[in-house]
Amino acid sequence: MNETLKVLENRRSCRNFKPDMVKEEELKAILEAGTYAATGMGKQSPIIIAVTDKKLRDEIAEENRKIGGWQEGFDPFYGAPVILIVLAKKEVGTYLYDGSLVMGNLMNAAESLGVASIWIHRAKEEFESDFGKNILKKLGIEEEYEGIGHCALGYAAEPAKDPAPRKDNYVYYI
Numbered sequence: 001m002n003e004t005l006k007v008l009e010n011r012r013s014c015r016n017f018k019p020d021m022v023k024e025e026e027l028k029a030i031l032e033a034g035t036y037a038a039t040g041m042g043k044q045s046p047i048i049i050a051v052t053d054k055k056l057r058d059e060i061a062e063e064n065r066k067i068g069g070w071q072e073g074f075d076p077f078y079g080a081p082v083i084l085i086v087l088a089k090k091e092v093g094t095y096l097y098d099g100s101l102v103m104g105n106l107m108n109a110a111e112s113l114g115v116a117s118i119w120i121h122r123a124k125e126e127f128e129s130d131f132g133k134n135i136l137k138k139l140g141i142e143e144e145y146e147g148i149g150h151c152a153l154g155y156a157a158e159p160a161k162d163p164a165p166r167k168d169n170y171v172y173y174i
């Protein structure tokens with residue numbers, strides 16, 4: 001199996017991160033890979049907000065926790081020090097697909113560099129609220145964006161678990 005296929009098969013979601021910050025050159029490479037995802041008609045509808053500031057990261061985690069309805073103290077980002085938030089421009093017909101592919105690129109690029117990752121949901125609700133809208137406003141983003149997902153990043157505090165077996169009839173040949 002070549003290195004790319006190994007990365008695609010070996011990527012697993014991490015739910016226990018070390019607090020150590022992701023190295024700058026690794027973070028840059030992961031973000032760059034995200035920006036090269038295919039997009040419908042090449043319109044590049046997504047944007048990525050890279051959150052490394054601990055205070056903002058904790059505020060987003062708290063917002064996400066409340067949306068998810070978890071008990072106080074639960075960290076929906078499992079201690080990850082970096083959160084990459086992918087949003088996509090709603091007026092583009094393929095925005096949801098575009099944003100999801102960016103998420104895939106980010107996670108796979110992370111895996112290729114030994115950086116652990118996980119997709120964390122509820123970005124949509126987060127950016128429909130005043131909390132999320134204020135983040136966009138501070139960045140001077142005025143167009144209508146929908147939150148697609150958070151790619152939480154960091155270094156794994158424990159080895160990755162084995163993947164679930166692939167279901168029968170995943171692939172059909174005709």
Ligand SMILES: Cc1cc2nc3c(=O)[nH]c(=O)nc-3n(C[C@H](O)[C@H](O)[C@H](O)COP(=O)(O)O)c2cc1C
Nearest residue numbers: 011012013014015076118119120121122149163164
């Ligand atoms: C759209 C999407 C949303 C997800 N949201 C969450 C989430 O909010 N919290 C979480 O712990 N895992 C979340 N995950 C991770 C999945 O649970 C995980 O990908 C799945 O269990 C398969 O495991 P693997 O990624 O290790 O192959 C999400 C994954 C996807 C694709």
